[in-house]
Each structure stands twice: as C-alpha cells, then as structure tokens.
Amino acid sequence: MSNTILEIKNLRTEFLMPNKRHLVAVRDSSLHVDAGEIVGIVGESGCGKSITAYSVLRIVPEPGRITAGEILFRGEDLLGKGPEELREIRGKEITLICQDPLSSLNPVYDIFWHFNEIFTAHGVQKSHAEKIEQIVGLLGTVGIVQPERKLHQYPHQFSGGMRQRVVIAMAMLLQPKLIIADEPTTALDVTTQRAIFDLLGGLRDKLGISMIVISHDLYLIAEQCDRMYVMYGGEIMESGRASDVFNHPLHPYSAGLMDSIPSLSFHQEHLNGIKGEFSSVFEENPKGCCFAGRCDRVGEECLLTRPEMREIEEGRFVRCLKA
Numbered sequence: 001m002s003n004t005i006l007e008i009k010n011l012r013t014e015f016l017m018p019n020k021r022h023l024v025a026v027r028d029s030s031l032h033v034d035a036g037e038i039v040g041i042v043g044e045s046g047c048g049k050s051i052t053a054y055s056v057l058r059i060v061p062e063p064g065r066i067t068a069g070e071i072l073f074r075g076e077d078l079l080g081k082g083p084e085e086l087r088e089i090r091g092k093e094i095t096l097i098c099q100d101p102l103s104s105l106n107p108v109y110d111i112f113w114h115f116n117e118i119f120t121a122h123g124v125q126k127s128h129a130e131k132i133e134q135i136v137g138l139l140g141t142v143g144i145v146q147p148e149r150k151l152h153q154y155p156h157q158f159s160g161g162m163r164q165r166v167v168i169a170m171a172m173l174l175q176p177k178l179i180i181a182d183e184p185t186t187a188l189d190v191t192t193q194r195a196i197f198d199l200l201g202g203l204r205d206k207l208g209i210s211m212i213v214i215s216h217d218l219y220l221i222a223e224q225c226d227r228m229y230v231m232y233g234g235e236i237m238e239s240g241r242a243s244d245v246f247n248h249p250l251h252p253y254s255a256g257l258m259d260s261i262p263s264l265s266f267h268q269e270h271l272n273g274i275k276g277e278f279s280s281v282f283e284e285n286p287k288g289c290c291f292a293g294r295c296d297r298v299g300e301e302c303l304l305t306r307p308e309m310r311e312i313e314e315g316r317f318v319r320c321l322k323a
C-alpha cells in the first residue's frame with residue numbers, strides 16, 4: 001500500500017459553452033499528493049489551477065463537466081461517489097481554503113457560529129464546553145492570540161490575515177487528510193503572505209496534513225512545497241521537486257515563468273515575460289504542443305506531435321519534445 005493520499009489520473013474537465021464549443025479547462029492532467037506532502041501548482045491566470053482543485057472536490061461550476069480520468073482519494077475514485085458521500089468527504093476529509101477569506105465567513109455571525117456550523121453539518125456530537133475547548137485550541141494553533149476572547153467577535157473585527165487564519169482553523173476542524181488552498185494569500189500584503197505560508201508549512205510539520213497550494217508566488221511555492229506542478233493551457237507541463245523546478249526548469253514555459261519574476265537583488269531594466277498569449281482552449285484534440293505558438297525553442301515536430309509527459313530523471317517529469 002503506497003502512502004499516496006490523492007492521485008489524479010488523466011483528468012479532463014471541460015465547459016460546454018452556449019456556442020456548443022467545448023472549452024477544455026483541464027486536459028489529460030495527472031498529479032499526486034503523498035501523505036504529509038505539500039504540493040504546489042503554479043501557472044498563469046486561466047491555466048486550469050482552480051478547476052483542477054474544484055474537480056477534486058466535485059464542485060466544478062456549470063456548465064463544467066469532468067469528462068475523463070480518475071480522482072483517487074485514499075484509493076477510492078471520487079468520480080464514482082454520490083452526492084451524500086461527497087458531502088461527507090468535503091469539509092471533513094478534504095477541505096478548501098479560498099483566496100478571499102470573506103467568502104467563507106458570514107458577516108452577521110460570530111466566529112463560534114462558523115465553527116459550530118461545521119460541527120452541525122457533519123453531525124458531530126459534542127458538548128458546548130468540548131466545542132469551545134477544541135475551537136480555542138485550534139485558534140491558538142493558527143496564531144490567534146487570546147483566542148477565548150475572539151470567539152464571540154465578528155469577521156469585520158479581524159484583519160485580512162487574521163481572517164485567513166480563522167478560515168484555516170475552520171478547514172482543520174474535522175482533521176482533514178487533505179487541505180487544498182487556492183491562492184490563500186493573494187488578497188494579503190507581502191509580510192502576511194509569508195506568515196500564512198509559514199503557518200501552513202508548520203501545520204503540515206506538526207499534524208502531517210497533506211496540502212495542495214495554488215499560488216502565483218513562485219518564490220513561496222519553491223520555498224514551502226515539497227514538489228510542484230507547472231500548468232499551462234489546462235495541461236501539466238512539468239513537475240518535480242519544487243526547488244529543482246524553480247532553479248532548473250526544463251520546460252520552456254516554466255523557464256519563461258521563472259524568468260518573469262522580478263529580481264530583487266539586481267537592477268532590472270525591464271521585466272522578462274513570455275510573448276503572446278494562450279489561444280487553443282477550444283481545440284478539443286490539438287495536434288501539436290499547446291505552448292508551441294509562444295515557445296522560443298519551437299521546432300516543426302512541436303506543431304505536429306502532441307508531447308507526452310516524460311520522466312527525464314527520477315521524479316522529474318516534463319511535457320516537451322525538446323527538453
């Protein structure tokens with residue numbers, strides 16, 4: 001028995017648009033998360049990071065559909081589960097933390113109410129005193145000082161960073177096996193971003209919770225994650241140990257992405273970016289590489305043959321004919 005918590009195999013998630021065209025948001029994507037691992041997903045806006053996360057939780061918005069693949073959570077295929085079973089898994093076994101903590105908090109209720117809702121939704125029987133003790137403990141764990149005094153405060157009485165800590169504590173309440181954090185720090189200032197990443201890393205170290213962290217911040221992903229996946233146009237282009245992918249990207253797209261990070265230590269005349277923009281989401285079965293149109297290493301074969309994911313060295317995968 002492997003220690004893999006989540007295994008996504010050849011996932012395809014598409015939107016059937018009103019014009020009858022299919023927008024393929026996630027294409028033939030495979031990824032896995034081992035027990036106690038933090039896995040990062042990076043890639044430019046619209047590349048399919050959130051839809052990958054929503055596919056795992058089976059909350060892809062209409063008119064989206066998962067049309068191929070398997071999502072194995074602790075060995076069981078989530079795609080075969082009914083609504084009741086999924087409701088049990090969501091919020092209990094797998095929890096989601098979103099970009100905007102306010103979207104998870106109801107302004108008219110205090111902090112205790114939010115935790116109590118989760119207990120109620122999952123039929124947890126505990127005395128009031130037991131609940132208070134557990135919630136206060138958790139709020140302390142996520143770095144909220146004097147948690148017993150915060151229990152009956154309202155979301156607007158907290159700063160953005162503190163709200164995100166409350167949301168992280170809520171995500172941990174039922175001791176999930178996997179937390180998916182979709183840009184958990186985007187709405188926060190730089191110092192708070194790092195503090196939240198440190199908190200997530202600490203929770204993994206202390207409690208062994210596995211995590212998927214989606215972020216635009218390549219530095220933080222490289223620093224805090226064990227492995228990372230680079231997505232482009234709905235496909236996973238590269239994966240490997242986070243520091244390896246960050247320092248020695250193999251795919252021309254990853255290389256461009258890493259190169260577009262503004263350097264703090266050197267004076268830079270201009271920011272390097274990747275030319276052009278992604279255009280082939282509507283191609284149901286593209287012939288060549290989906291990055292070919294923007295790639296500076298493109299060859300004739302790249303326009304004709306769709307690259308498969310290849311293992312270049314142990315644990316290091318790339319979807320590129322030229323790598």
Ligand SMILES: Nc1ncnc2c1ncn2[C@@H]1O[C@H](COP(=O)(O)OP(=O)(O)OP(=O)(O)O)[C@@H](O)[C@H]1O
Pocket residue numbers: 015023024025043044045046047048049050051052061062063064281
């Ligand atoms: N409700 C929807 N209806 C139609 N298309 C959608 C819908 N939600 C997402 N998409 C499309 O799916 C693709 C992937 O979107 P997704 O939200 O996963 O991107 P992302 O990588 O999370 O981007 P960002 O970094 O901006 O959050 C995009 O082309 C997007 O336009």
Ligand SMILES: [Mg+2]
Pocket residue numbers: 049050051182
């Ligand atoms: Mg997103």
